[in-house]
Structures are given as structure tokens and as C-alpha cells.
Amino acid sequence: MSRTVRIGLLGCGTVGGGLVTLLAEQHGQILERHGVDLELSRVLVRNPDKKRKGVEPALITTRSADILASGCDIVVELIGGVDDAVRLVGAALDADRSVVTANKALLAAHGVAVFAKAKARGLHVGFEASVCGGVPVIRALRVGLAGDSVESLSGILNGTCNYILTLMEEGQSFENARARAQELGFAEAEPSLDVDGHDALQKLTILSELAFGGIPVSEVSLAGIRDVTPADIRRARSRGQVIRHVAAANADDGTLRLSLRPELLAASHPLAAVRYENNGLVIRARAAGELTFLGRGAGALPTASAVLADIIDIAQAA
Ligand SMILES: NC(=O)c1ccc[n+]([C@@H]2O[C@H](COP(=O)([O-])OP(=O)(O)OC[C@H]3O[C@@H](n4cnc5c(N)ncnc54)[C@H](OP(=O)(O)O)[C@@H]3O)[C@@H](O)[C@H]2O)c1
Numbered sequence: 595m596s597r598t599v600r601i602g603l604l605g606c607g608t609v610g611g612g613l614v615t616l617l618a619e620q621h622g623q624i625l626e627r628h629g630v631d632l633e634l635s636r637v638l639v640r641n642p643d644k645k646r647k648g649v650e651p652a653l654i655t656t657r658s659a660d661i662l663a664s665g666c667d668i669v670v671e672l673i674g675g676v677d678d679a680v681r682l683v684g685a686a687l688d689a690d691r692s693v694v695t696a697n698k699a700l701l702a703a704h705g706v707a708v709f710a711k712a713k714a715r716g717l718h719v720g721f722e723a724s725v726c727g728g729v730p731v732i733r734a735l736r737v738g739l740a741g742d743s744v745e746s747l748s749g750i751l752n753g754t755c756n757y758i759l760t761l762m763e764e765g766q767s768f769e770n771a772r773a774r775a776q777e778l779g780f781a782e783a784e785p786s787l788d789v790d791g792h793d794a795l796q797k798l799t800i801l802s803e804l805a806f807g808g809i810p811v812s813e814v815s816l817a818g819i820r821d822v823t824p825a826d827i828r829r830a831r832s833r834g835q836v837i838r839h840v841a842a843a844n845a846d847d848g849t850l851r852l853s854l855r856p857e858l859l860a861a862s863h864p865l866a867a868v869r870y871e872n873n874g875l876v877i878r879a880r881a882a883g884e885l886t887f888l889g890r891g892a893g894a895l896p897t898a899s900a901v902l903a904d905i906i907d908i909a910q911a912a
Contacts, residue, residue, distance in 0.1 A: 596625055599909040600635040602666030602691070604658070604682055605673035606646050608779045609696055609723070610637070612894030613672065613901050614648045620902065630909040636664035638673070638682075658682055662689050668908055670901060671695040680704045683719075687711045692912070694904040696723035696897055699787075702796035705803070718911060720904025725797040726751065726873040728896025729889035730903070734877065735804040742879040744805040748842040751797040753871035753892040754781040754788035755819050755839040759856075760869045762827050763836070768820075780871050780892035790818035791839065791854045798841040798852055805843065805877070812849035822856050830858055836866045864888075 601617075603610055617632055625631050637646070637653045638661050646654060655661070658678075661669060662685065669686035671679055671693060679700045686693050693712070695701070701708070701724055712719045722732045726749070735744070750756050754775045761771035772789065775781040787793045795816055802811075819839050830837050840857040843850060859866040864886045868874040873891025878884050890896035 596629045596631050597909075598631040598633060599668060599905075599912070600633055600664070600666045601905065602635050602661035602664055602669045602686075603637045604661060604669065604671045604679075606637050606639050606649060606654075607672070607674075608894050609897045609901065610670075610672040611647065612898030613670065614646070616895060616898045616902055618648055624902075624906060628906050628910055630906060632905065632909065635666040636661050658685070662686065662691070666691065667912065668905060669693050670905065671697060671700070672901070673697075674699070676700055676703050680708070683708060684711065687715060687717055690715060690717065692718040692720075692908045694720040694723075694901055694908065696721070696901055698724040698793070698796040698800060701800055705800070718908045720901075720908055721800070722904050723897045723900035725800050726875060726887070726889070727753070727891040727893065728899045729873055729875070729887050729891060730900065731801065731875050731877075731887050732804065733903075734885070734887065735801065739805075739877070739879050739882060742881045744845075744877060744879050746842065746844045746878045747798070747801055747805055747875065748840055748865070749798075749801075749875035750838055750865055750868045750873050751801075751841045751875070751891070752788055752791070752794040752839060753873055755791075755794070756868060756873070757871045758789070759819060759822065759827070759837055759839065762822070762824060763831070765824075775871065778871070779894065786818075789820055791816050791841075794839065794841045794854050795852070798843055798854065801875075802843045802850060802852065806845050806850050809845050809848065809850045811852060813851045813853075815853045815855065817855040819856055834861050835859060836861060838865055838868065840865065
């Protein structure tokens with residue numbers, strides 16, 4: 595027997611547009627395999643005149659109150675930013691709607707309060723898409739390794755930094771590579787979030803909370819990729835190495851050290867193979883050993899795939 599689950603969508607840009615496409619493509623399979631008939635109830639945007647492929651114009655609104663008034667069962671937040679996002683997510687939870695979000699900035703700033711409110715009301719907050727786009731690392735930590743103890747994490751968590759470093763390996767300038775990442779839709783609108791490491795720190799904080807929740811952070815060292823020069827990259831290559839922006843968390847002696855910086859990696863290192871906008875994460879767990887995840891960390895469809903997985907999970911749990 596199938597059940598209709600209605601989605602109130604906040605934002606229909608890169609990821610929201612990807613979600614609309616994927617919902618249409620996967621609708622039949624999701625119904626057959628998971629027994630849920632997913633449909634959009636309303637779509638919030640800023641500019642109502644923009645063409646939105648695959649969205650009935652009647653569903654578009656610029657009034658946030660229309661989303662809850664549409665009778666949606668789940669609210670999906672894909673507007674980005676912090677202030678409006680936290681207000682709208684808070685309103686959804688207050689109205690007893692579970693939420694799915696891809697917004698690491700929201701979670702970094704208000705995650706504790708958002709999760710506490712959801713828990714108190716018996717609701718869910720899905721956030722798989724907030725780290726590593728289409729690579730299901732949140733599920734791996736939350737569910738797959740629930741019975742294990744994670745000892746360390748190290749990863750390439752910012753696709754834009756990795757894209758820039760890869761294009762610099764191919765001889766392009768830093769600025770050209772950054773502009774290209776922006777054109778392709780996976781760079782943050784504010785460049786310093788990517789290239790100075792803040793976006794990767796937000797993601798590492800989310801992963802660390804899942805992996806080591808409760809262990810106090812004793813040290814954070816943060817450096818971005820602005821100082822990496824073409825000469826550094828050529829020197830690394832002549833030694834059989836590559837430069838990658840590596841985010842790492844290590845739990846030793848009851849404290850947690852976070853470090854984000856450009857590192858020289860041997861060509862045989864699992865993260866050295868991560869190129870362009872891809873992401874990678876190596877998890878070392880006491881019982882499971884070393885696990886490596888590689889894949890597309892940004893972009894419309896990979897990110898929408900993670901959002902849709904959360905929607906299906908919540909729809910099935912309801
Ligand atoms: N892009 C990626 O590859 C990627 C990967 C992982 C996670 N994420 C996260 O996913 C979220 C969305 O990113 P995106 O790249 O899809 O952003 P985007 O392309 O800029 O789209 C944002 C959408 O939200 C709407 N919007 C923004 N502020 C609004 C407001 N205050 N009220 C109503 N509508 C508003 C915009 O409306 P208009 O269309 O009318 O302007 C647009 O449709 C962010 O949290 C981002 O960090 C993105």
C-alpha cells in the first residue's frame with residue numbers, strides 16, 4: 595500500500611532544481627520500492643518570474659507562510675544562508691513538520707538548537723546533503739558505524755578547493771579555476787568560505803559531532819589554499835606527490851584536534867586520487883578499520899540524491 599507524502603520546498607536553485615528533476619525521474623521507482631508517493635505541495639523562491647523547469651507555475655510562491663499552509667508533510671530547506679533558513683526551519687518544526695536540509699552553515703550556527711527542538715517534538719532533521727554532497731558519509735557515521743568507535747577522520751570536504759588545486763595542476767591560474775567553479779554552480783557565492791577553509795571547517799564540525807560527539811575540541815588549526823602557488827604544485831609533482839586541502843579530526847587523550855590545511859600527499863594516498871570537485875573521506879574506526887568514501891561532493895544531482903534519500907527515510911518513518 596502506498597502513502598502520499600507532500601514536500602514543501604524552500605528554494606529552487608541549483609540543488610532545489612536538481613531535486614525537482616530527480617523527483618520526476620525517480621517517482622515511479624520510489625513508489626514501487628519504498629511505498630511513498632512523493633509530490634511537491636509548494637515551492638518558495640525569491641524571484642517568481644524565473645523559469646523553473648519541471649515546476650508547475652501555480653506551485654511557486656514568494657510568501658513563506660504558503661509552504662506550511664499548503665499542507666506539506668516534510669519541509670525541505672534549500673535556500674542556503676543562515677537567518678531566513680533558521681527562521682523557516684524553526685517554523686516548520688514548531689508546526690510539527692520534519693525537515694531536510696543541505697545547509698551546513700545553518701547547522702554550524704544553530705544545529706544544537708535545531709536538533710534539540712526536533713528531538714523534543716519527535717521530529718526528524720535529515721542533513722545528509724550538508725557534507726560531501728552525494729556521498730553518504732553522514733549515514734555511514736550515524737548508522738553504519740553506530741556500534742564502532744571512530745578514531746580519526748580525514749577528508750577532502752570542499753569541492754571548490756579541490757577543483758582549483760586540480761586545475762592548477764593542469765596549468766590554470768587560481769583565479770580562472772575559481773571563476774570556473776562558480777560558473778559550474780558548486781562554489782559558494784562568497785569565495786572566502788571555500789578558499790579560506792571555512793566551509794570545510796563547518797563540514798568537519800558536523801562530521802566530528804557525529805563521530806566523536808561529546809569529546810571536547812582542544813585545538814582548531816585552519817589554513818586555506820590562497821597561498822598555494824603553481825611552483826608548490828610543480829615541486830610536489832616532481833616528487834611524485836600532490837597537494838590537497840585536507841580536513842582532519844583526531845581524538846587522542848580524550849580531546850579532539852581539528853586541522854584544515856593544504857597537505858602534500860603521496861600519489862598512493864587514497865585522497866590523492868580525488869580530483870576536480872569530488873570529495874573524499876577516510877574514516878578509521880577501531881573495529882571496522884579504514885573505510886574510504888569517494889564521490890561527487892557538490893552539484894545539482896549528486897546533492898539532490900542525498901536530499902531525496904533523507905526525504906524517503908523520513909517519509910517511511912512517519
Ligand atoms: N550547490 C551545491 O552543489 C551544494 C552542495 C551541497 C550543499 N549545498 C547547500 O544547498 C543549499 C542551497 O544551495 P544552492 O547552490 O542550491 O543555492 P542557490 O542556487 O543559490 O539557490 C537558492 C534558492 O533559494 C531561493 N532563496 C534564497 N533565499 C531565499 C529567501 N530568503 N526566501 C525565498 N527564497 C530564497 C533562491 O530563489 P531565486 O531562485 O528566486 O533566487 C533559489 O531558488 C545551501 O545551503 C548550500 O550550502 C549546495
